[in-house]
Amino acid sequence: MAYLGIAARRIGTVSRSVVSSRSPRLRRFTRRGALALVAGVGAATVLAGCSAGQISETAKIQPAVQGADAQSDSGTIALRNLTVLFRGDGDATYTAGQDAPLVVRIANSGADDDVLTSVSTNAAESVVYVDSSASPAASPSGKASPSGSASPSGSASPTPNDQPPGKDRFDLKVASQDMLTLLPDQGKYLELYKVRRDLRSGQTVRLVFHFQKAGDIRIDVPMAPPEQVTERSPAGVEHPEEG
Secondary structure: OHHHHHHHHHHHHHHHHHHOOOOHHHHHHHHHHHHHHHHHHHHHHHHHHHHHHHHHHHHOOOOOOOOEEEEOOOOOEEEEEEEEOOOOOOOEEEOOOOOEEEEEEEEEOOOOOEEEEEEEOOOEEEEEEEEOOOOOOOOOOOOOOOOOOOOOOOOOOOOHHHOOOOEOOOOEEEOOOEEEEEEHHHOEEEEEEEEOOOEEOOOEEEEEEEEOOOEEEEEEEEEOOOOOOOOOOHHHOOOOOOO
């Protein structure tokens, strides 16, 4: 604003010296031109300031990190917005040996139903289908350990923690013109069983989905971000995206 004042004074001095010997009509036109020039300089300065502020505010907006998409060679089966679910407990979201749930959506635009039979990866021991709504498996019907018998020396029954939470072979139907959603918060989902390395935000996991008709679909699935800015937030406060 100080620059505006100096510019105005200089323009006023020049205009007075020019019009001092001219007619009153010429003085009016010259004075109007000087005022218009000052107004133009002021407008340019204000616009420059607004532009700088706009760039500064825009720089604070973080783009939403999308999941991975892929489709079959035939184009009938599409994987939509796949991510590894974020845990949010430190730098290593999942440490080696832990299980990592997946967020999966599968769309079938074909005329026929298809079936997802398995998912393979080198990032974990296996990819299993978890159905937490199913009742626990019962012991073999009618069979009990003989009275007084003991387990063979040195062997022990597997503990629940040693067992995968689901099967790595399954038949998940993807109906024609429909979408199959496998989400952890809905109780039926796919999970990386015992990841082989630490997984951190920003990394990806290579998966291969195997379908009966559409064949194999390879996809690099990213770790979901801890939070996503969905709107411009005052004072640097960020609002995590719900979902």
